Amino acid sequence: MSYEAIIFDLDNTLLNFEMCERQAILGALEDCAVSLDLNEVSETIFLQVFETYNSQYWRQPETFSPSELIEMSYRSTLAQLDIQTDQISNLSQSFWHIFNHFGAMEPDVNEVLTVLALNYRLAVITNGFVSAQLPRMQAARIEHFFEEIVVSEAIGFAKPSPEIFHYTLSRLNLTPAEVLYVGDSLKHDYAGATQVKIDFCYYNRKNQNLPQEVKPKFMISDLLNLLELFN
Template identity: 75%
Template sequence: MTNLFELDKITMGYSAIIFDLDNTLLNFELCERQAILDALEVCAISLDLHEISETTFLQVFETYNSQYWRQRDVFSPHKIIEMSYQSTLAHLKIKTDKTNHLSQSFWHIFNNSAITEPDVDEVLTFLAPSYRLAVITNGFVSAQVPRMKAAGIDHFFQEIVVSEAIGFAKPSPEIFHHTLSKLDLKPAQVLYVGDSLNHDYAGAMQVNIDFCYYNRKNLALAPEVKPKFMINKLLKLLELFK
């Protein structure tokens, strides 16, 4: 892994920087949790009335939600969220007939709001005048693009590539090749920044794109995992380009 203070000559060769979206530019967990709770408020379901804390509700919801998302090939996202609310409310003994309304409210709130990772605006503002910027994200067009607009960051990017739109998801090399083609660039001209070793690192390695691991939780890396660069704060990305 290259020392951040020995990079001036190395980083001059990049023409573009491609970012992952969730948990790289946008904080997915905070966005999701806020939407889960806000949907309860929209549907007038009070946790206080049932003496249940927000933390408890979120913990139960996320347990069921993670189980149902494993069946995303069978159920639509709307149905998965509805089932997650149904199971959570039943588990916590909260009676309601509003699970469909809860799901609809969640999707509207989630798809039209955003919480960015720290220093995102500063980083993109610094990079945009000198580098072509793009996003590769797994997910749905109806969610990812509006969330970027809600965060006010969509205008920074020349290309926003969403897995649903092209039929391939990270770590598939096809989604990276597609993005390189749209940018008309070769792998050596691009740096990819992401938080997932399974999706971002694995995908970038398959197509020989240099990878910067945004290690936002300071996780220990296995010996065989060797990203080109590693940062634990997005602001440190700028040290590569000064």
């Protein structure tokens, strides 16, 4: 392959977002002595309700800070499940601390990055907050692999906006033809990369059927497949 660099998405491509979030949601409850058992609520139900509110509130990241968004999610979840506590602010702080220091990765990430780094320049483009994304990469001990780590908050543009891809290309001093982008999201990663004519490798981690109009350059279900493609 003639690529000079491989650029990765972060969440659910390199880091397992669902596992990190689950650890933070339940870990904060434990830290703040909020017992689901005493309230006869299962972990599964709590997670489902929390994630429903959380996904709703995180559509407003420009309006609220991360801690405020998490606090709103706990407050709404606890109210719906009729769980009484005066620890909501502490729950938010605990969640954010755990989430930012828990580096659960997708399978084989270290091996894949170690091998690819021998022949390719590596970078990351991720939506999110600098205060979360960089510490999580550090917790996973993968930040040293990457020449550039571009976080949407830092530059004011988020995927699928073409600006965040153009910015990263300029930082690498490369053209779209010299880069491959690897990500798990058709909405953010595929749409953004294809807008700027960057070849896209779809990490189809859940083996979903693709819409007929979606045509990534490559598709993998396991990150180790990258080594078969490029080494």
